[in-house]
Amino acid sequence: MTQSPRDDHALAAGLARDAGRLLLEVREEVGFADVDALKKAGDLRSHEFLAAALAERRPGDAVLSEEGKDDLARLDADRVWIVDPLDGTREFGEEGRTDWAVHVALWQSGELVAGAVALPARGVTLRTAPDGALVSPWDGTPDRPLRTPEPDPGRLRVTVSRSRPPKFLDALIERVEPEVELVPIGSAGAKIAAVLLGEVDVYVHAGGQYEWDSAAPVAVALAAGAHVSRVDGTPPRYNQKDPRLPDILVCHPVSASMLLTGIRDVGAALPG
Structure with a gap:
């Protein structure tokens, strides 16, 4: 059928x-x-x-x-x-x-x-x-x-991995204009859900994940009007031969350009 x-x-x-x-x-x-x-x-x-x-x-x-x-x-x-x-x-x-x-x-x-x-x-x-x-x-x-809420002006609540926060995070926080508050949350699904529910404003990860870590929350995030990309701004791709998908950025579209520019700038300045 x-x-x-x-x-x-x-x-x-x-x-x-x-x-x-x-x-x-x-x-x-x-x-x-x-x-x-x-x-x-x-x-x-x-x-x-x-x-x-x-x-x-x-x-x-x-x-x-x-x-x-x-x-x-x-x-x-x-x-x-x-x-x-x-x-x-x-x-x-x-x-x-x-x-x-x-x-x-x-x-x-x-x-x-x-x-x-x-x-x-x-x-x-x-x-x-x-x-x-x-x-x-x-x-x-x-x-x-479910629609992704726009963040309050002047503040960004960012959730990252409890055990593997991105190496560029401290430099990024210094570069962006809004005041940044770090919010510890466990699983990737719970982090992205928190963005979509307005409990945080940004989820950024760079340090090792696989397709199953993000596929379902990314599907929901896109349907809820969120910005979703790799940290270099390219869209994540699924059902690849190698299922590793090591980095992700999820946020309201209004924050995406600022964050991607900041990640690019601090990434270029960091070793490795």
């Missing part, structure tokens, strides 16, 4: 939500006494759920998952689901943390066409829709439109 694009948006959102609910159950069942066991159980069970669900619902599509074996036959496929069953495994294993996520995205014929980022500990999914992006609460209240 031919599926409509609307079905793909709904499937991405439903799978991300259901995998997120499963992960909440894993937290309850395994507990936090053995953190390594908890993280391994979360990664495995969410991956197995998503792999089985996609095999059943979209048997002709390829899948690229952080936890699965990379089948390069996906390079010849028209449709590839790019998933991160548990983005922010470190935060998942820390009791009380909410900054971890589930990513489900669909790449088709060269571009991301659907995506969803579930934030299970917050009970919400950010998702694409046929006419934009939505915030879908898990408590049954209606979906609401």
Whole structure:
């Protein structure tokens, strides 16, 4: 049966939500006494759920998952689901943390066409829709439109990796005009979600990521009107032979030129 694009948006959102609910159950069942066991159980069970669900619902599509074996036959496929069953495994294993996520995205014929980022500990999914992006609460209240808010003049709240902030960050902060506040957040999905929800204004990363770290949140960010690029200003590309995608910038379009110029200038001045 031919599926409509609307079905793909709904499937991405439903799978991300259901995998997120499963992960909440894993937290309850395994507990936090053995953190390594908890993280391994979360990664495995969410991956197995998503792999089985996609095999059943979209048997002709390829899948690229952080936890699965990379089948390069996906390079010849028209449709590839790019998933991160548990983005922010470190935060998942820390009791009380909410900054971890589930990513489900669909790449088709060269571009991301659907995506969803579930934030299970917050009970919400950010998702694409046929006419934009939505915030879908898990408590049954209606979906609401999602548009990237413009930052307040004179201030930029920037979120970066907890463990690997970009080497150029200090120099960039000195160069841009707005006052910069650094906001620590865990997973890449949670960081980009924070930009889209207006909790921060910028996410910049340069230091190692893969396609599954950003595909779903990038799909939602683009649908929500955000600027998304590599730190050199070029668009990120997905379903590549080498799935490494080491850097990303997500912000409101009004901030993009200033940030990209600043990154270019300080990058040229830094060694390496």
